[in-house]
């Protein structure tokens with residue numbers, strides 16, 4: 001199992017906190033793997049409810065930000081709270097869809113097993129998956145058009161199908177905060193629409209999703225807030241406020257061509 005999946009699946013069970021604080025409140029987060037920091041002193045307070053896109057070039061630290069927020073990377077400094085509590089106490093309320101490349105697809109699990117992992121906090125780790133849990137996991141797979149693949153090993157699914165299985169796992173978890181790392185990468189138009197409707201459902205339930213998104217053509221259509229990162233935080237806020245040519249050029253180090261800029265800022 002990949003460290004990402006294991007860390008999320010092993011997360012401790014806690015009580016539902018009284019609603020307080022931002023879904024995610026990160027301050028002064030600095031992460032370095034080797035020497036040079038991948039993320040430098042990043043502050044971010046997520047809005048209560050809504051869809052946030054994390055934008056930045058390859059290697060900017062987007063995945064590191066999500067992993068760092070979840071406590072999956074050793075951090076040099078910083079404080080992370082979720083719903084007014086230390087993030088470790090709020091894990092049960094957070095669903096995480098890792099970037100596809102970071103998952104160990106050789107791990108012997110079926111699509112149904114992976115979807116059911118979203119329920120481990122209610123089932124109990126290492127307890128048998130009961131009928132009602134199987135049914136919930138199957139329903140989530142069906143919703144993502146993956147019911148026919150329930151018994152297939154995850155390594156034997158196509159990339160887009162793997163992505164759908166991970167979304168089913170997040171769906172079944174019924175979280176209050178969703179962290180998704182490039183869910184749209186390598187999916188077809190139908191899957192893209194499925195993901196968009198899933199995101200809209202999250203937002204209309206008053207929940208928050210923070211999603212790494214690379215496509216500047218669709219970012220303003222799908223999301224209402226943005227966090228722009230390039231090792232440091234470049235800008236954050238409502239889409240209309242932060243989607244400026246200046247912020248985009250700073251984020252991409254001046255490497256954006258005019259058509260990409262035009263697509264992003266309309």
Ligand SMILES: Nc1ncnc2c1ncn2[C@@H]1O[C@H](COP(=O)(O)OP(=O)(O)OP(=O)(O)O)[C@@H](O)[C@H]1O
Nearest residue numbers: 033034038056057058059060061062063064065099
């Ligand atoms: N496990 C690791 N060990 C060492 N360096 C790492 C590790 N993970 C990431 N890095 C480095 O940290 C930096 C940020 O990586 P990260 O994966 O957060 O970028 P990203 O913004 O998600 O990029 P992408 O768009 O390619 O997914 C990069 O320079 C990367 O090479």
Ligand SMILES: [Mg+2]
Nearest residue numbers: 062063064099
């Ligand atoms: Mg990444």
